[in-house]
Amino acid sequence: MMKIIIITQEDAFVVPKNIEKIARLSGIEILKIIDIDSDHSLVNKKSYFVQGFGIAQTMKMGIKIVGAKFLNIVDGLTKQKMNISPRSLKAVSNRYGIGFLRIKDPNNKEFLEEIKSLYPDLIISYSAPVVFKKDLLQIPKFGCINLHCSYLPLYAGVMPSFWTLYRKEKYTGATVHYMDSKIDNGRILNQVRIDIAEDETMFSLILKTKEIGGNLMCKTIKDIQNSNLQEKDNLPEKGSYFTWPTVEQFQEFTKTGGRLI
Template identity: 35%
Template sequence: MNIVFFTQEDPFYVKIFFDEFFENFKTVAEIKAIVISQPMGKKSALSLARQMYEFYGLFDFVRMGLIYSYVKLMGKRRIQPPDTGPIPKTHTIKQLARAYGLDVIERSDLNSRVFQQLIRQYDPDLFISVASPVIFKEDLIKIPKLECINIHNAPLPRYRGMLPSFWQLYHGEKEAGITIHRINSGIDTGDIITQHYLTIEPDETLNGLIIKTKREGAKLMIEAIEAFRKGGVQYKKMKRGGSYFSFPTRRDVKEFKRRGKKIV
């Protein structure tokens, strides 16, 4: 089976998913490439920084900024797959992919003919989106022979959209969901392949919940891939309705904290 991942270079959380995935996935040779797109779509660096400042507040923004700067610096190191022995320490998804000898494609024009001609060369069976910031259009969705799937850290159809872990905490949920589903022309509306639930602890922070769901999500994705390999995928129709949330505003974050919740 030929698999292509689609993601973004997020040093805080998405990298945790891939660390967990590659540590436990036994047939890495099936992963042909990782496509890395610009974070948060077409936002400028200044616009993205302003949004993160409003979300984290001064103290946590500075702390996360220092971590980000360190990762960017260490991410410039060239990583080669070892001939023998363990995989070297990596700081970015790009480095991790290189460490396993995978092709890295850094593009955001995923719906263009040029990109689609390129990706067809891998003869893909399965496309997997993990926090890809690009909305897939029909021509891209149809390329893989088996399926085009996405993982979303919420119990779909509830909490579609941006940063679902935040909104589940915001609304006082007792459990957080993880859903792997078929990608269609809508946003988080495709048929469900599998769902899993995790307990939200009373003192759970957003940071802690995201880390927990990324690790569990990686394990769930391995199970989903195995189901595709065996031809045993059973789809469940996505229910109508549900809910959709955008990225939290400053007012949302203020109310989140007023309710006794913590970001970090």
């Protein structure tokens, strides 16, 4: 039985489904789901998106999120389950009886001691909004792996869904890679190229890349179980790295036809 810990940030749409996919794999036990609630988590950047995309686009996104939360509440209260996918990290943890913890920093000493006591084989990150430091990276037997929603080494860093659309790319990707002390820097374990549609929005591209990436993560877990990894170099000098867009770049994006949702 492979023991896994998942470290991510709150998401109402795809990450809970991706965790559910892992929970249904044979030979897997998810020990804990860790929600990183930091200043860099997307759920804590509401004013940033309002300034960049305007009230109308942000409200439209907010309605989607409220709808997802409503479905979670109804599903939780209904004796006969609605057979819908979980729409929060807490919902998927409740459904599968997985321990849940919300913290600020996974590099905290107290948290590290707790994780060590669980003896995980693998730690999985779904775009966790913090850098994993050496003490955390060394805990699991098979290391820490991350899903990044671009075709690494291209578009490493923050918000690849925005940057690929902003720069009018024709394709992006999903990449599962080993984690090290630098962002999106470790050796590549699996990746797939993903075409960008002409009418793609940031939200639709996030959904697409995260869903495909979730399937890729399941494949990588099976590859680790079967000792069938085909690693390849991740060459940052041949790629590109992006940080948080400015509000002005968001506004420029919308003025040229780009949409959040």
